[in-house]
Amino acid sequence: MYLDRRMLANIDWRIAGTTLALIGVGILTIWSANLGSPSPPRQTLYLRQALYAALALLGLLTATFINYRTIARFAYVIFGVVLALLILVSVAGEVGRGAQRWIQVGGWTFQPSEFMKLALIVVLARYFEDHKERLGHPRLLVIPAMVALPPMLLILKQPDLGTAVLLGLLTVSVLLLVGLRVKHLVFLTAAGATMAPLLWSFLKDYQRRRVLVFLNPELDPSGAGYHIAQSKIAVGSGEFFGKGLKAASQSQLHFLPASQTDFILAVLAEQWGFIGCLVILLLYYVLITRGLEIAGESKDIFGALLAFGIMAMITVQLVVNVGMVVGIMPVVGIPLPLLSYGGSSLVVTCIGIGLVMSVHLRRFLY
Amino acid sequence: MSRPWFSPTPVIQGRIHRTTLLVTVALLLLLMRFWYLQILEGRYYATLSIHNRLRLRLVEAPRGFILDRSGAVIVENRPSFSVYVTPADIPDVDEAARAIGAVLRQAPEEIAARIRAGQARPAYPVLVAREVSEPTMVAIEERKMNLPGVSVRVQPTRAYLDGDVAAHLLGYVSEVTQEQLYRDEYRDFQSGETVGQTGVERLFDAFVRGINGREEIEVDARGRLVRFLDRLEPQSGFNLVLTLDAKLQHAAEKAFAGKRGAVVAMHPQTGEILAWVSRPSYDPNLFAQRLSRESWEKLITDPAHPLQNRPLQAQYAPGSILKLVVMAAGLDTGALTPGTTFACPGYFTLGAVTFDDWEKGGHGRQDLMQAVAHSCNVYFYQAALKTGIDAIARVAREFGLGQKTGIAAVGDEAAGLVPTPAWKRSVLGESWYPGDTVITGIGQGMILVTPLQIVTMVAAIANGGTLHRPWMVKRVESWGGEVVAAYGPEPVRRVNLSPQVLELLRQGMLGVVEDGTGKAARVRGVQVAGKTGTAQVVRKEARISGQTKDHGWFVAFAPYTDPEIAIVVIAENAGFGGVVAAPVARAVLEAAFGPPRGRETVAQGPGARE
Numbered sequence: 001m002y003l004d005r006r007m008l009a010n011i012d013w014r015i016a017g018t019t020l021a022l023i024g025v026g027i028l029t030i031w032s033a034n035l036g037s038p039s040p041p042r043q044t045l046y047l048r049q050a051l052y053a054a055l056a057l058l059g060l061l062t063a064t065f066i067n068y069r070t071i072a073r074f075a076y077v078i079f080g081v082v083l084a085l086l087i088l089v090s091v092a093g094e095v096g097r098g099a100q101r102w103i104q105v106g107g108w109t110f111q112p113s114e115f116m117k118l119a120l121i122v123v124l125a126r127y128f129e130d131h132k133e134r135l136g137h138p139r140l141l142v143i144p145a146m147v148a149l150p151p152m153l154l155i156l157k158q159p160d161l162g163t164a165v166l167l168g169l170l171t172v173s174v175l176l177l178v179g180l181r182v183k184h185l186v187f188l189t190a191a192g193a194t195m196a197p198l199l200w201s202f203l204k205d206y207q208r209r210r211v212l213v214f215l216n217p218e219l220d221p222s223g224a225g226y227h228i229a230q231s232k233i234a235v236g237s238g239e240f241f242g243k244g245l246k247a248a249s250q251s252q253l254h255f256l257p258a259s260q261t262d263f264i265l266a267v268l269a270e271q272w273g274f275i276g277c278l279v280i281l282l283l284y285y286v287l288i289t290r291g292l293e294i295a296g297e298s299k300d301i302f303g304a305l306l307a308f309g310i311m312a313m314i315t316v317q318l319v320v321n322v323g324m325v326v327g328i329m330p331v332v333g334i335p336l337p338l339l340s341y342g343g344s345s346l347v348v349t350c351i352g353i354g355l356v357m358s359v360h361l362r363r364f365l366y
Numbered sequence: 367m368s369r370p371w372f373s374p375t376p377v378i379q380g381r382i383h384r385t386t387l388l389v390t391v392a393l394l395l396l397l398m399r400f401w402y403l404q405i406l407e408g409r410y411y412a413t414l415s416i417h418n419r420l421r422l423r424l425v426e427a428p429r430g431f432i433l434d435r436s437g438a439v440i441v442e443n444r445p446s447f448s449v450y451v452t453p454a455d456i457p458d459v460d461e462a463a464r465a466i467g468a469v470l471r472q473a474p475e476e477i478a479a480r481i482r483a484g485q486a487r488p489a490y491p492v493l494v495a496r497e498v499s500e501p502t503m504v505a506i507e508e509r510k511m512n513l514p515g516v517s518v519r520v521q522p523t524r525a526y527l528d529g530d531v532a533a534h535l536l537g538y539v540s541e542v543t544q545e546q547l548y549r550d551e552y553r554d555f556q557s558g559e560t561v562g563q564t565g566v567e568r569l570f571d572a573f574v575r576g577i578n579g580r581e582e583i584e585v586d587a588r589g590r591l592v593r594f595l596d597r598l599e600p601q602s603g604f605n606l607v608l609t610l611d612a613k614l615q616h617a618a619e620k621a622f623a624g625k626r627g628a629v630v631a632m633h634p635q636t637g638e639i640l641a642w643v644s645r646p647s648y649d650p651n652l653f654a655q656r657l658s659r660e661s662w663e664k665l666i667t668d669p670a671h672p673l674q675n676r677p678l679q680a681q682y683a684p685g686s687i688l689k690l691v692v693m694a695a696g697l698d699t700g701a702l703t704p705g706t707t708f709a710c711p712g713y714f715t716l717g718a719v720t721f722d723d724w725e726k727g728g729h730g731r732q733d734l735m736q737a738v739a740h741s742c743n744v745y746f747y748q749a750a751l752k753t754g755i756d757a758i759a760r761v762a763r764e765f766g767l768g769q770k771t772g773i774a775a776v777g778d779e780a781a782g783l784v785p786t787p788a789w790k791r792s793v794l795g796e797s798w799y800p801g802d803t804v805i806t807g808i809g810q811g812m813i814l815v816t817p818l819q820i821v822t823m824v825a826a827i828a829n830g831g832t833l834h835r836p837w838m839v840k841r842v843e844s845w846g847g848e849v850v851a852a853y854g855p856e857p858v859r860r861v862n863l864s865p866q867v868l869e870l871l872r873q874g875m876l877g878v879v880e881d882g883t884g885k886a887a888r889v890r891g892v893q894v895a896g897k898t899g900t901a902q903v904v905r906k907e908a909r910i911s912g913q914t915k916d917h918g919w920f921v922a923f924a925p926y927t928d929p930e931i932a933i934v935v936i937a938e939n940a941g942f943g944g945v946v947a948a949p950v951a952r953a954v955l956e957a958a959f960g961p962p963r964g965r966e967t968v969a970q971g972p973g974a975r976e
Contacts, residue, residue: 041553177381236403236411274404281393281400289386296382304378308385319392326399 011064012294012360018287019060019338019353023053023346025280026264026339032245033259033267045260045341052343056350063354067362071355072302075126079147082119085112086154113155113163114344118352120148120167121309124174129302135178144171162332166316173312174305227263228327235269235277235326242273260341262333265325280339281322288315291353294360303359310352313337423450423491423583424556427576427600428522432536432566434612435638435840441536441567443522446655447498449506450491451477453484455515465513469505470495483544483557491517493541493558497655524560524654530647531619532610534675535639535838537565537776538650540657563653564776565675566606566839573842573850576603604850607841609638614931617957618643621950626938627917628676628817631954634825634923634932636855637834641933641954644676677821678773681780681814682936685899685943686741687919688762688809690827690871693738695761696753697867704870707733710744719801721747724900738874739882741898743808750807751800758806759786764861765823766833767815772858773836782819785812810902817934820921825932827871828895828923831861876926886948887922892959896922896951898944913939920947924955931958 031046071078089112124144131140148171156164172185237243259267269277288311295307314337321336323329335342337349403411432441449470456462459481460474467474477494484492498506503518510516524539542561546552555561559578562571579600611631618629618641631641648665657665665673674680696702712728714721721743723729729742737745750758762768768784785806787798805811818836826833835856842851861868875895878884884896899919918937923929933954935947 041550177378177385179377232403233411233414235400236407237415239404239408239412269400269404274400277400277404278397281397285390285393288389292382292386292389296379301378304382308382312385315389315392319396322396326396326403328399 010361012290012357014286014290015294015353015357015360018283018290019350022280022283022287022338023056025268026341027053029264029268029271029339030260030341032271033264035246048343049341049346052346055343056346059347060350060354060357063351064357064361066358068303068306068355068358069362071122071306072126072129075122079119079123082112082115083151083154086116086151088112090154090157110347111344113151113158113160114348116151116155117163117167117170117313118310118348118355120151120170121174121306121313121352123147124171125302125305125309128174128178128305129300132301137179138181138184140178141175141180141184144175160333162320162334165332166313166320166334169316170309170313173316174309177305177308227331228324231263231266231325232327234263234266238270238273238276240274242269242271242276245271262321262331262335262340263325264340265322265336268339269325284314284318287353288318291356294356294363297363298359299363303362307356307359310356313352314349423519423581424559425579425581425597425600426521426560427578428602429524429539429560429576430574430603430605430842432574432606432608434608434610434615435640436612437607438612440527440532440608440610440612442525442527444525445520446496446523447500447503448493448519448521449495449498450517450519451481451484451494452491452515452517453481456481457514459485462513462515465509466494466516469509469513470498470502490556496521497523524651526650526654528616529651530649532615532642533565533647533650534644534677535565535608535610535642536650537567537569538563538653539567540653560654566608568776569774570606570839570842574603574606577601602845605843605845606839607843609633609640609838609840610642611640611958613957614641614954615643617641618950618954621953622935622937625940625946625950626670627936627940628680629933629935629950629954630677630817630821631931631933631958632821632825632834632836634828634834634929637822637825637836637857638840638855639836639838640931642677642838644674646670646672648672675775675777676936677817677934678775678779679777679816681782681816682917682919682938683811683813683901683904684767684809684815684820685901685917685919686743686746686809687815687820687897687899687921688806688813689738689741689746690823690875690897691762691765691767692746692750692753692758692807693734693874694765694863694867694871695757696734696749697870698761698863699753699757701753701757702734702749704734706749707731708737708745708748710737710742712744714744714747714804716747716751716801716804721801721804734870735874735877738897739877739880741878741883746807747804750803755785755787755798755803755806758803759784761863762813764863765826766858767813767819767823769819771818771822771836773818773838779818780814780816782816783812783814809899817936820919821932821934824921824923824934826861827868827875828929828932830865831863831868833858833861872926875923879922883944884920884922884948886944887920887952887955889924889952889955889959892924892955893926894922894924894952894955895926896920896948898942898948900941900943903939915939915941918943918946920944920951922948922951922955924959931955 027046027049030049034042034045124147127144127147128135128140134140148167152164152167155167172180176185265277265280268280291307291311291314295304295311298304298307317334317337320329320332320334324331324334335345338346428443431439434440449466451462451466459478463474463478463481467477470477472495480492480494484490498518506513506516506518526533526536539560539562542552542555542557542559544557546561547555547557552561562568562574567574577600580598581594582596583594614631618631622629622643622645626645628645629641629643630639632639646668652661693702696706709731710723710729712723712726714723723743725740725742728744729737729740732740732742732745736742737749762784768782770779770781773779785802790796790798790802790812802811806813822833822836835858837853837856839853841849841853843849872895875897876893878898879887879894879896883898887894887896897920899921901917901919903914903916916939918940920935920943921933923932931954933951935950937946937950940946
């Protein structure tokens with residue numbers, strides 16, 4: 001590891017600042033969302049999130065000061081290990097709330113599916129760097145798609161539709177960057193459509209119901225649509241200035257499901273109104289556009305793809321999650337990066353941001 | 367230096383630039399959506415949130431059944447009426463509590479307290495009464511107009527089909543307590559949910575509990591149901607198949623009726639619990655139906671301790687059962703051989719102290735086998751002195767005495783006590799006297815054991831020396847019969863005694879039943895081996911309980927060759943083990959090995975009536 005004053009001075013404070021601000025808002029919202037809860041462990045969830053945040057920032061710093069070329073060197077190993085963990089989960093994972101997603105190490109449980117997001121980005125970046133002379137060649141797009149498929153199926157089987165879809169979108173966005181043409185995309189979509197029955201058979205009943213309800217809300221306006229309806233009421237009733245931290249009845253009366261995880265933004269929107277949402281979206285905007293700038297300035301393809309992939313991950317999660325909260329996307333379990341409660345997601349996002357900063361730090365170094 | 371391998375970058379940079387535009391557009395679209403919801407439609411949604419008439423209620427999942435080893439149902443569920451109150455629909459808590467209390471004939475203060483506890487989440491109905499009778503339910507329905515926020519629902523309630531039978535092993539369920547809700551392990555529970563509180567119900571709660579469903583309903587301004595919006599069906603819990611044998615359990619309960627103490631039967635080859643009696647017992651149904659304060663007070667202040675799980679938690683002096691340990695220790699060290707004889711004139715004098723035999727006139731001169739069969743105290747006073755306390759204590763620990771068996775159970779398992787000179791010096795600050803060794807030789811003095819330790823020891827003698835950890839759940843099954851989890855024997859270790867010593871122990875025990883103090887345990891058609899014991903109730907204990915009669919012990923295994931059952935019986939304050947405990951063991955063994963063949967033939971005599 002190579003560290004000097006110039007590197008420290010080159011730390012990107014726009015990224016670091018927005019990251020810290022978003023994490024802080026998340027902890028505050030988790031605290032306030034559980035104010036009225038009768039369960040003391042829920043009341044202290046925010047402390048856990050603070051602990052996860054400390055861990056995540058440690059991960060962020062480590063990733064920043066690691067030379068990302070080292071990551072490139074071990075890309076395939078990293079992917080292999082995370083894939084092995086995913087298989088381990090499907091064989092011997094913890095079953096929580098009807099899904100098999102967690103691995104327990106000591107007193108900690110973590111979700112390998114979250115780490116798979118980073119591993120997939122890393123392995124795709126490495127693959128395209130290895131084949132940089134022929135970028136854009138259609139045949140080069142097939143193998144990455146094949147690589148992405150096993151983890152997607154494993155995660156779908158857990159069942160975790162949201163993360164599986166996210167991996168798919170991530171792969172597509174990286175492919176688009178390296179030269180996937182729209183006509184290829186059409187071809188892939190057609191191939192996907194023929195695969196759909198197979199995918200459908202992997203889905204659990206509740207997931208099928210959600211997809212169907214999204215495609216045709218008239219099917220079940222009060223069933224799976226309930227979450228969306230309640231979320232919209234929470235968001236809308238925040239109006240311009242919000243109801244304040246303690247008067248957010250929608251979330252505190254528990255009309256709102258999963259208020260500290262997937263629907264945390266609805267809580268925030270109810271508390272802080274349009275102003276709050278504007279600020280949050282601005283913070284994400286600064287974070288993402290700066291990250292993309294860094295991708296463009298990278299000295300090599302791996303760094304460019306790495307930073308781009310990580311920003312794509314954050315963007316896709318952001319858009320899908322917010323879209324779900326405001327009722328323009330289906331209810332799939334995707335957390336809001338940096339804000340939602342959950343250790344694995346937070347740690348993974350922060351390590352990703354750290355890697356982007358590492359790319360930034362080393363844009364001049366050889 | 368130019369970057370030769372960097373040629374595609376301008377293209378990629380262009381694409382990244384376009385991505386930035388895309389992100390900007392996407393976030394602007396989301397912002398517009400917020401604008402639409404919060405500004406344009408904000409008033410509308412604000413009104414909706416004030417008049418949110420959606421109510422959520424929990425649909426409790428039926429718990430899995432508990433079955434005996436052959437599949438007979440021991441614990442199931444039956445429907446019962448429960449009364450709920452939704453805090454959000456109540457204008458005045460005290461007034462509502464008075465009205466509800468009048469119909470239910472319950473103290474309004476308690477109802478008011480329950481409603482207040484639920485006010486943090488006013489959309490969730492609070493359970494105020496379970497097991498409501500039919501007339502009460504009708505009364506509520508009639509007065510519905512005056513009872514806003516009150517609803518009656520049918521719910522599964524736990525039903526223990528045999529009442530207090532095997533209650534301590536099965537455990538009971540009850541509503542999760544406020545104090546439990548404060549603990550992290552109960553984080554996912556909601557007030558009003560049912561949870562296993564002890565026994566198998568608690569240990570396997572995660573399997574048995576199932577997954578609760580949820581109902582979303584729309585209510586009118588008075589909190590009455592307008593329509594169902596959504597229902598997430600509950601998923602029933604998994605069934606438990608126990609190692610317990612209902613036939614043996616019932617035989618044991620019947621034979622032990624009216625006594626205090628414990629009976630445990632175990633499969634000696636595997637450690638499976640076949641019967642588990644702890645008396646006095648309690649009816650777990652009372653807990654499932656919500657126990658009244660008086661009944662609870664009565665249970666916990668009862669001097670006979672009905673809630674104590676005696677096989678696991680009660681410690682007794684082993685009495686003459688310990689002679690098996692002394693015998694093993696003597697044979698193992700060579701201090702005794704089968705041919706060793708001592709004279710028994712009915713008493714034994716050591717220095718200035720005289721120790722009596724239970725047989726006033728004495729047993730005369732006896733060898734080891736005779737002394738075991740007749741449980742001669744004077745023989746074992748001398749055998750213990752000759753063997754020495756260290757060897758006795760070592761073999762006692764070898765058999766698992768003085769340590770927990772490690773059975774998976776709720777509640778603290780007692781470890782018992784194997785006294786040694788070192789222990790006495792450090793704990794009591796006194797030296798060990800030869801007299802201590804003498805009375806330890808007949809299982810009196812400071813030594814303490816639990817019934818479970820004793821049956822584990824007898825099982826080890828019977829199976830040729832393997833100490834098993836007792837277990838009681840064979841399988842967890844889904845309703846379709848799919849095995850979710852399966853359990854098997856857990857051998858702890860081999861007892862470090864030679865096969866010859868164990869063989870002599872078995873022969874000695876055979877003599878006890880064939881021709882000694884345990885004749886009352888003889889079963890026609892099966893060879894039974896056993897040992898009687900009588901634990902004197904020491905003065906201090908007697909002063910506390912007011913009971914001076916001795917505790918009667920009996921242990922046995924059968925059939926003699928290839929044993930299938932090991933059993934322990936202890937009857938508190940009942941008298942001689944051979945008289946009060948041995949017949950209980952016989953009843954269980956008869957249930958296991960069928961009635962004597964002769965009787966069977968008579969009963970089934972073909973065409974006797976024609």
